[in-house]
Amino acid sequence: MTVIFLITHIVLDAAALAWGYRSAGFPSVSLGSLAFGALWLIAAWRKLRWAASIALFATVVAAGLGVLVGVPPGWMLAATLFALIAWDLTRFRERLTLAYFEDDLAGLERRHLLRLSVLAMTALLLSSIPMVITLKISFEWILLLALVSAIGIAQIVRWIKLSK
Amino acid sequence: MSYYQYPFPSCPDSVSRTFLLTCSIYLLLFASLVFLNADLLGLVLPILVFLLYGWWSAPKDGGLYVRRRFSSERLTVGEPVEVSVSIINNGSHLNEALIEDLIPVGLSLISGSPRHVISLVTGEEFIFRYRLRGNRGACAMGSLKVTTTDPLGLFPRSYLLGTAGNLIVFPRVLPLGRIAIRPRRTRLYAGSIPARVGGTGLEFFGVRDFQPGDPPRVINWRASVRRSSGLPEGNLAANTRNVNLKLISNQYLQERVADVGIVLDGRELSNWMAGESLFEKSVMASASLADAFLKLGNRVGLLVYGQYLDWTPPAYGKLQRERILQSLARARLGSSSVFAGLDGISTRMFPAESQIVLVSPLVNEDWSILVRLRSHAYQVLVLSPDPLAFEYSHLRRSAELDVALRMARLERKLLIRKLERAGIHVIEWDVSKPFEQVVQSQLMRYRPVGSQGYIP
Numbered sequence: 001m002t003v004i005f006l007i008t009h010i011v012l013d014a015a016a017l018a019w020g021y022r023s024a025g026f027p028s029v030s031l032g033s034l035a036f037g038a039l040w041l042i043a044a045w046r047k048l049r050w051a052a053s054i055a056l057f058a059t060v061v062a063a064g065l066g067v068l069v070g071v072p073p074g075w076m077l078a079a080t081l082f083a084l085i086a087w088d089l090t091r092f093r094e095r096l097t098l099a100y101f102e103d104d105l106a107g108l109e110r111r112h113l114l115r116l117s118v119l120a121m122t123a124l125l126l127s128s129i130p131m132v133i134t135l136k137i138s139f140e141w142i143l144l145l146a147l148v149s150a151i152g153i154a155q156i157v158r159w160i161k162l163s164k
Numbered sequence: 165m166s167y168y169q170y171p172f173p174s175c176p177d178s179v180s181r182t183f184l185l186t187c188s189i190y191l192l193l194f195a196s197l198v199f200l201n202a203d204l205l206g207l208v209l210p211i212l213v214f215l216l217y218g219w220w221s222a223p224k225d226g227g228l229y230v231r232r233r234f235s236s237e238r239l240t241v242g243e244p245v246e247v248s249v250s251i252i253n254n255g256s257h258l259n260e261a262l263i264e265d266l267i268p269v270g271l272s273l274i275s276g277s278p279r280h281v282i283s284l285v286t287g288e289e290f291i292f293r294y295r296l297r298g299n300r301g302a303c304a305m306g307s308l309k310v311t312t313t314d315p316l317g318l319f320p321r322s323y324l325l326g327t328a329g330n331l332i333v334f335p336r337v338l339p340l341g342r343i344a345i346r347p348r349r350t351r352l353y354a355g356s357i358p359a360r361v362g363g364t365g366l367e368f369f370g371v372r373d374f375q376p377g378d379p380p381r382v383i384n385w386r387a388s389v390r391r392s393s394g395l396p397e398g399n400l401a402a403n404t405r406n407v408n409l410k411l412i413s414n415q416y417l418q419e420r421v422a423d424v425g426i427v428l429d430g431r432e433l434s435n436w437m438a439g440e441s442l443f444e445k446s447v448m449a450s451a452s453l454a455d456a457f458l459k460l461g462n463r464v465g466l467l468v469y470g471q472y473l474d475w476t477p478p479a480y481g482k483l484q485r486e487r488i489l490q491s492l493a494r495a496r497l498g499s500s501s502v503f504a505g506l507d508g509i510s511t512r513m514f515p516a517e518s519q520i521v522l523v524s525p526l527v528n529e530d531w532s533i534l535v536r537l538r539s540h541a542y543q544v545l546v547l548s549p550d551p552l553a554f555e556y557s558h559l560r561r562s563a564e565l566d567v568a569l570r571m572a573r574l575e576r577k578l579l580i581r582k583l584e585r586a587g588i589h590v591i592e593w594d595v596s597k598p599f600e601q602v603v604q605s606q607l608m609r610y611r612p613v614g615s616q617g618y619i620p
Contacts, residue, residue: 053184060188063207064195070478073203079211088214091317098262099281100292106262108283115259117316123210127289130206145197152190159183 001109002096006089008039011012013059014083020066020075044090052090059083077127085120168607174471180288182318185215218318221433223252227255227286230325233263239333249308250291250324253284262311265291265527268303271296271331276554290369298333298445300493333445334489338600340456343607347422347543349517355421356463359401362415369418374411387412421461423478425514426450430470432499435557443497445595447521447551452599453521453547454488466491467513469506471498475513506533517541525551528579535586546583546590 014037034105043051060083063076092112099105125147189211196204228251235246242458249265265278276294284290306326313320350359362369371387407430428450429435435443450466455463458481465478466488474593476484476491502508505525514520520542524530540545552572559565593602 001414009450017188054181057184057188060192060207060211062203067203067207068195068199068201071565073206074505077206077210084210084214095260095262096315098279100277100279102277103280103282105281107177108281111259111283112315119213119316120210121212125459126208126213127206130209145193147195149190149193152186156183156187156190 001113002093004088005113006044006086006093007041009053009082009086009089010037010044011108012039013086014080015036016075016079016082017059017062017066020071020079023075024069024071026069026071036062040086047094049090049094052087056083056087069154077124082125084092084123085116088116119157172608182218185211185318187327189215190501190533214316217332218314218316221259221314221316222319223258223261223314223321224256225321228258228261228284228310228323228325230255230310230327231304232308232327232329234329234331234459237331239298239331241333241336242297243333244295244297244601246276246293246295248291248293248304250279250289251282251284251308251310252289253286256285258282258284258312259284259315259430260313260317261266262309262313263268263290263311265294265295265305266307266309270301270303270333271298271305287513296331298331299334300335300444302490303333305329305331312438331523334491334493335444335451337489338448338452338454340452340600340603342460343453343456343603345422345424345519345521345543345545347424347519347546348541349515349518351375351421351463352419353421353489356419357422357460357462359420359477361418361420363418365416365419369415371412372415374413378413382413382415384412384414385572394447399478421463421480423463423465423515423518424522425465425467425478425518426457426488426521427467427469427509427522427524427528428456428495428524430468430497431503432497433471433504434525434527434530434551435497437477437551439496440554440558442525442554442595444592446525447492447495449547449549449593449599450523451489452603453523454492455485457484458482458488464488465514467509468495469503469509470490470496471500471503473503473508478515506530509533509537511537511540511542514542518586519543519545521545521547523547523549525549525554526576526579528575528597531579531582534583534588538586538588544588546588548580548590548592550592551596553596557596 014033017031017033017036021027021033036055040051040055040162043055067073087109096108098103100106111140177401189208190210192211193205196202196208198568221527227539231250231252233248233250235248237242239245244596249263250264263280263282267273267278274295275298276292278292278294279291280290282290298305306329307324308327309322310325311320311322345357347357352423358365358367362372373382374383374388388409391412393408393410428446430443430446435441435446454464454466461480461517464484466474466476468474468491474491474495476487479487505520506529520537522534522544524546526546526548534544536547552569555573557567578590583590589603591606592604593599
């Protein structure tokens with residue numbers, strides 16, 4: 001069941017990116033998105049552990065660029081969400097391979113997929129709000145966001161140093 | 165049973181997963197600020213929701229307890245043991261936990277699995293079982309690795325949950341019958357080894373004058389007649405008035421217990437050949453011999469001679485059997501410049517004129533040490549697993565190898581002949597044959613060897 005969900009979400013991710021770029025008038029990027037989806041499927045079939053993380057990051061970058069060049073943000077949001085789910089399912093599938101055949105694998109799968117579905121719906125709902133309601137951000141808010149970003153970058157640098 | 169718990173460093177994968185999500189969030193935030201595009205903030209939200217959910221549902225520390233039971237804590241080589249592990253969650257609800265019972269080196273899995281992925285609610289107990297088989301040795305199964313994580317695998321945490329669990333795998337002990345040895349000196353207690361003292365026993369020792377109290381069955385009538393005078397020829401009842409009957413009694417060899425010192429050669433240079441070791445065979449032989457000697461009531465000691473000297477002082481009975489088997493279970497091959505030769509065997513370890521049994525494949529340099537022991541009036545028996553036949557069976561056949569084998573065989577025969585001339589009984593054991601068969605054919609009856617080995 002996990003594998004079917006995984007394949008479905010990889011396909012949906014690539015399709016959302018391709019459709020969005022195609023509708024914005026970038027057919028070559030659209031084809032590239034489909035190729036990207038095919039590569040991710042191959043990586044999932046070959047059980048390449050690192051591929052899912054790279055694919056997620058690539059999707060986020062592609063979605064961000066898409067929004068900047070005028071691709072409808074709904075498709076980009078959907079692509080990001082599908083990529084997140086596929087990324088999580090890759091880890092979950094890997095974890096299930098460590099289980100013994102007598103373990104309650106069906107129960108684990110069922111609970112995980114249910115939880116993931118609820119989470120995806122919540123994320124989709126929350127993300128749709130800013131698309132529907134347009135707020136005017138003041139200069140103070142921009143300053144606050146800049147401060148948060150600076151703290152975040154400092155935190156990332158610290159993590160990199162610690163990991164070394 | 166005691167429980168203990170201590171933290172284990174988080175696995176690096178968790179950092180990379182949260183790191184990836186955080187990087188993505190900050191990248192989008194940064195881009196939205198630079199390009200002043202609010203739609204990019206919308207892309208941040210699903211990632212943020214995932215990250216926050218993972219953080220919120222991350223498992224709390226503690227509350228997980230483990231208990232491990234064995235079907236038997238004492239095994240012999242090849243015997244399976246069932247391990248039952250019970251995990252109780254007294255803490256918060258665990259969505260996903262990977263349980264791994266760490267199996268020490270020397271034990272191998274037969275059936276079941278020591279690794280499980282489970283979900284445990286508060287107060288729930290999970291029990292799993294698996295079967296192991298062990299090589300000879302003592303194994304401490306101390307730790308069980310538990311990796312708990314949130315449903316998204318973003319904040320995993322690993323612990324080692326320990327519970328006391330020791331397994332000891334003894335070498336195989338083959339049932340041997342009576343082993344005939346004749347050390348010069350025996351102990352006081354009655355046993356099965358003929359002493360050089362007349363008394364009650366089975367084997368004839370000599371004759372002496374009849375003494376009041378001797379049972380009639382010990383009277384040697386033939387000798388009595390020869391020593392008597394005035395016996396009439398023909399009808400004995402005719403005239404017995406002048407008869408001077410002098411009764412002679414038989415004496416038998418007293419059977420007593422003896423001191424037996426078993427020396428197990430654990431030197432790498434003598435045991436390791438063609439990438440294989442004869443040591444396990446030697447250990448099994450030592451265990452079987454020790455068991456047989458102890459069953460006959462003898463006082464037995466063990467010296468494992470390898471990287472260091474592991475000495476089990478001589479004693480009697482089942483407790484000593486246990487000590488010797490534990491020592492043999494721990495015995496390992498070793499190399500040491502100090503104990504490269506057998507000259508580290510001290511005569512102070514073994515009672516004077518007792519029996520020494522050396523279990524060793526033998527090297528040429530051992531000859532002088534064994535003769536020295538013999539000169540100290542020890543009765544020396546060498547049980548030698550044949551290293552040439554063993555090595556030959558592990559090498560690829562060739563004409564050169566056959567020639568080399570013949571030369572080595574001659575050299576070994578010469579060594580054994582020299583030892584036998586010194587009165588040392590050497591038993592060669594081709595390890596492809598059953599040990600008990602070799603022992604029964606060569607050790608069931610006493611066989612005097614050489615001039616010094618002969619007991620008149």
